[in-house]
Structure formats: structure tokens, C-alpha cells
Amino acid sequence: MRLTCPLCGPRDRREFYYYGAADYLARPAEGAPPEAWDDYLHLRDNPAGVTQDLWYHEQGCCSWLKVTRNTVTHEILAVESVAGADAAEGRA
Amino acid sequence: MRYSGFRVIAQGLFGNTGWKPAWRDPAPKAEYDAVIIGGGGHGLSTAYYLAKNHGLTNIAVLEKGYLGSGNIGRNTTIVRANYFLPGNSEFYSHSLKLWEGLEADLNYNVMHSQRGLINLFHSDGQRDAFARRGNAMINQGDDAVLLDREGVRELLPYLDFDNTRFPIYGGLLHPRGGTARHDAVAWGYARAVDRRGVDLIQNCEVTGIDIENGRVTGVQTTRGAIRARKVGMVVAGRSGQVAAMAGLRLPIESHILQAFVTEGLKPVIDHVISFGMGHFYISQSDKGGLVFGGDLDFYASYASRGNLPMVEHVMEAGMTLMPMIGRARVLRSWGGIMDMTPDGSPIIDRTPVDGLFIDAGWNYGGFKAVPASGYCMAHLMATGESHPVAARFRLNRFATGHLLDEEGTGSQHNLH
Numbered sequence: 001m002r003l004t005c006p007l008c009g010p011r012d013r014r015e016f017y018y019y020g021a022a023d024y025l026a027r028p029a030e031g032a033p034p035e036a037w038d039d040y041l042h043l044r045d046n047p048a049g050v051t052q053d054l055w056y057h058e059q060g061c062c063s064w065l066k067v068t069r070n071t072v073t074h075e076i077l078a079v080e081s082v083a084g085a086d087a088a089e090g091r092a
Numbered sequence: 093m094r095y096s097g098f099r100v101i102a103q104g105l106f107g108n109t110g111w112k113p114a115w116r117d118p119a120p121k122a123e124y125d126a127v128i129i130g131g132g133g134h135g136l137s138t139a140y141y142l143a144k145n146h147g148l149t150n151i152a153v154l155e156k157g158y159l160g161s162g163n164i165g166r167n168t169t170i171v172r173a174n175y176f177l178p179g180n181s182e183f184y185s186h187s188l189k190l191w192e193g194l195e196a197d198l199n200y201n202v203m204h205s206q207r208g209l210i211n212l213f214h215s216d217g218q219r220d221a222f223a224r225r226g227n228a229m230i231n232q233g234d235d236a237v238l239l240d241r242e243g244v245r246e247l248l249p250y251l252d253f254d255n256t257r258f259p260i261y262g263g264l265l266h267p268r269g270g271t272a273r274h275d276a277v278a279w280g281y282a283r284a285v286d287r288r289g290v291d292l293i294q295n296c297e298v299t300g301i302d303i304e305n306g307r308v309t310g311v312q313t314t315r316g317a318i319r320a321r322k323v324g325m326v327v328a329g330r331s332g333q334v335a336a337m338a339g340l341r342l343p344i345e346s347h348i349l350q351a352f353v354t355e356g357l358k359p360v361i362d363h364v365i366s367f368g369m370g371h372f373y374i375s376q377s378d379k380g381g382l383v384f385g386g387d388l389d390f391y392a393s394y395a396s397r398g399n400l401p402m403v404e405h406v407m408e409a410g411m412t413l414m415p416m417i418g419r420a421r422v423l424r425s426w427g428g429i430m431d432m433t434p435d436g437s438p439i440i441d442r443t444p445v446d447g448l449f450i451d452a453g454w455n456y457g458g459f460k461a462v463p464a465s466g467y468c469m470a471h472l473m474a475t476g477e478s479h480p481v482a483a484r485f486r487l488n489r490f491a492t493g494h495l496l497d498e499e500g501t502g503s504q505h506n507l508h
Contacts (some may be wrong), residue, residue: 001399014401018391020504021345038491041503042343042434046332048394055391071346071394 001074006081007061015059022052022066048072095199115286120293120315124152126322126473127311129298129334131155133164134451135326136281137466143288146474151290154313156297160278162329163428163458168351168385170364171460172209172269173234176225179484179496180437181232186481187464194463200280202272203378209269209364214258222264237265250416258369269364271375277462301337307446324449324473329429331452338445343434343490345505348389348427349456350398354420356380372409382420384410390506398427430456436508437496440468441487449473455508
């Protein structure tokens with residue numbers, strides 16, 4: 001499996017560290033109820049099909065990446081930088 | 093038909109023409125007292141103990157493929173009770189006791205072999221941790237022996253003791269640990285539940301869970317609707333999809349775990365050996381193949397096949413530990429889909445839907461749990477209360493903070 005890093009181009013899967021579902025980007029606000037934190041940290045849609053998750057280009061440019069891919073076929077559909085996505089969604 | 097050595101000999105004399113199918117192939121009825129979704133090890137053992145311990149026989153096990161076609165047919169067959177945390181310790185201890193009586197109980201040879209399991213350690217700190225774990229196992233009533241370097245060398249002389257990065261300091265021996273024949277466990281339970289009148293329905297995929305006023309009323313399947321007041325979801329590997337039919341979101345992410353087997357060799361590895369620091373463990377099957385595996389592929393997947401970087405990593409770890417296996421040719425490898433929970437421990441509990449129960453989240457340790465998982469799930473479905481040895485495997489423990497993080501690695505699903 002290869003991921004196309006927006007900065008480094010297509011790179012081998014071994015250069016990347018997998019963190020978890022892209023749910024980690026939607027951090028609850030300070031003071032949110034415990035259920036919101038349970039949801040954020042533990043509960044997952046876990047689809048057999050297209051999903052979005054977070055990868056870290058550990059042995060490359062050290063960017064955090066949001067990857068859209070298929071969990072059944074391992075097809076990579078999109079790779080974008082989390083910093084860029086944050087800016088687009090007003091979180092930066 | 094009762095199986096015995098006499099019957100094997102008698103059948104052999106007459107060309108083995110008298111054997112009968114070990115279970116029926118019934119069509120689903122319109123209604124059962126209870127339905128179990130999933131005809132794998134855990135589902136079949138749930139049905140068995142519902143019938144045996146609780147007298148419930150008007151039940152059906154629904155399997156979307158054939159019996160035992162999931163992870164019970166693709167694992168590395170290790171049976172052990174070397175857990176540490178209260179909550180896990182008593183559960184796996186109970187399971188090992190059930191294993192020890194399983195063959196007589198099922199009248200089926202599951203080839204349970206208590207050959208001993210050795211966890212290697214490579215530093216003073218690790219030795220202390222294993223001494224503590226061994227004491228916890230002994231306190232639980234199970235067995236553990238702390239071996240020093242020479243003690244390990246006596247049992248496993250072929251290891252590389254002087255590896256620069258991971259020199260072997262010793263090992264924790266669990267003499268009652270070992271292996272069993274994985275398919276035979278599924279077949280033994282299937283035959284035993286069928287003999288008690290339970291319907292095993294294959295090629296029957298559940299496509300919906302019927303809920304009225306917060307209470308389960310039955311399931312929709314590819315072979316028609318089936319009514320039931322109690323439904324158990326026992327589908328580790330596919331828990332998320334089945335639970336979603338009831339509107340539930342689970343603390344589970346699915347990952348692939350690979351395993352490998354070599355061509356048959358003469359007996360060379362007498363124990364189960366675990367080299368945790370290298371992410372490698374190995375045993376030798378009765379047929380002679382070396383059966384070994386490593387860690388997860390590390391990213392969420394339902395592909396049922398592994399990635400090549402992990403193949404390379406496992407082979408390297410094996411060669412680091414025991415260079416003698418380098419000439420063995422790998423026959424095949426496979427990947428199983430694991431329900432990974434955020435603390436590495438399973439779930440056996442009620443759900444927010446009345447009458448709907450869940451047995452899931454077995455991470456990569458489901459095989460040894462097969463008897464106790466079914467035993468406790470049956471107790472829960474029959475009585476509505478958790479069995480004491482599974483009382484901490486709650487669905488909501490992540491929200492309440494009562495985690496069972498055996499390895500202490502935190503709440504990331506793939507780190508357990």
C-alpha cells in the first residue's frame with residue numbers, strides 16, 4: 001500500500017504511522033459532557049468500505065494526514081494534510 | 093452417535109461406511125425462544141451452554157457462511173490463562189478449567205494439548221513485571237514458574253540467547269497453557285448443540301434486527317424473518333455492522349492480524365513460545381507445521397488478507413529468535429478480522445435494546461476464551477445478569493472509566 005503525501009508524493013506505507021479514525025479531529029469543547037468524550041475517544045462507525053483516518057508521515061515530512069480509503073479493498077481515494085483541512089474548515 | 097476408540101476400530105474394519113453427518117441442516121422455523129447471530133466458536137459455545145446449563149433448546153444459531161468459517165477457522169490456537177488484572181484473570185482461569193474438561197464434555201477430540209507456554213523476557217524490569225504477573229496467576233489458582241536464563245535454555249536450547257538487542261534473561265512458564273485444534277472446537281460444539289436439539293442454520297445472513305418499543309422482537313435474514321424475544325450478537329470481526337442494524341455504535345475498530353504456517357516438519361518445538369518484544373510467537377502443530385504470528389497490520393481493515401510489511405517483520409522476528417527455522421518453507425498465511433477495543437478487553441453485556449445481548453471485542457485473544465465466553469453469554473441471556481467471572485466486561489465501561497487495560501497502552505484501538 002502506498003499513500004500519496006501532499007508534500008512528498010507517493011510513499012511506501014512503512015513511512016507512515018496510523019493513529020485512528022478521523023473522529024479524532026472533532027475534539028469536544030472544554031466542559032463537554034463525559035458522553036461526548038466517550039464518543040470522541042472510543043466509539044467508532046468502523047465501516048467496511050470507505051472511511052477516513054489519520055496518518056502521520058513519521059519518516060517523511062512529519063505532517064498529519066487525513067486519508068480517505070476503502071477498508072475492504074485498501075484503495076486510497078484521497079490524502080490531504082490535516083493542517084490544510086483545518087484551515088479550510090476554520091479550525092486553524 | 094457416540095464417538096469412541098472402539099467405534100473408530102469397528103468402523104475401520106467395515107470401510108468407514110457407517111459414519112453419519114455430525115449435525116442436521118434444518119430450515120429456519122418462524123419463531124425461537126432465542127436466536128444467536130454467528131455460528132463461530134463463541135456463538136456455538138453460547139448455544140451449547142444455553143442448552144446444557146439453562147435448559148433452553150428452542151434456539152437457533154444463524155451463520156451467514158458455513159459453521160466455523162470465521163476466526164475460529166483462522167487462528168493460532170493458543171489456550172492460556174496468564175492474565176493479570178482482576179476482571180480478566182478470573183475469566184480466563186474459568187475458561188482454562190472448561191477447556192480441561194471439554195473433550196469429555198463434548199465427546200469430541202479437540203486435541204487440547206497442555207504443552208506449556210513460555211513468555212520470554214529480556215531485561216531486569218521485564219523480569220519484575222513477569223514475576224508479578226506469575227504471582228497474580230498463582231493467586232488466581234493457576235500455575236506459573238519463573239525460569240531464569242538457564243531454565244529457558246534447558247527447555248529451548250535452540251533460541252539465540254545472546255542477541256544484542258534482546259538477550260534472553262529468562263521466561264515465565266505457564267505449564268497448563270498450550271494449544272487445541274481450532275476447527276475441532278467448532279465442530280465439537282456444533283455436534284453437541286445439534287444433539288441437544290438446537291437448530292444450526294447455515295448460509296443465513298442476518299439483514300435486519302426488529303425492534304418494537306425498545307425491545308427486540310426478531311431478526312430479518314436472507315432465509316426469511318425469524319421471531320425471537322432474545323437475540324445474541326456473537327459476531328466478532330463483524331460486530332460493528334451487526335450492531336449498526338440495532339442503531340448501536342460500538343467502541344470497536346476492526347484490524348487485521350496475520351498468521352503463518354510452514355510445511356510439516358519433524359517435532360522440534362515442544363512448547364508455545366512468545367517473544368513479545370519482537371512481536372512474534374510460535375508453536376508446532378501436531379501435523380508438524382510451525383504456526384506463528386506477530387502483531388496487527390496496524391490500520392483499520394476488513395480485507396481478510398495481510399500486508400507485506402508485516403510479513404517481513406514477522407519473518408525477521410522469527411529469524412532473530414530462532415535462526416534454525418530459516419530453512420522451513422512457509423506454506424500459507426492468512427489474515428483474520430479482529431474487533432479491537434480501546435482497552436484490549438472484550439464485551440459480554442446487555443445493550444440499550446431490551447432482549448438484545450452482545451458478545452464482542454475479543455481483540456486477538458478470542459480462541460482461548462471460546463468456552464467461558466459462551467458460558468457467560470449463555471448465563472447473561474438466560475438470567476439477564478452478568479456471570480460473576482465476566483461481570484467487568486461491560487459495554488459502557490469506557491464511558492464510566494472502568495477500563496481493563498491489561499497492557500496499559502492507552503485508549504488507542506490498535507495498541508492492544
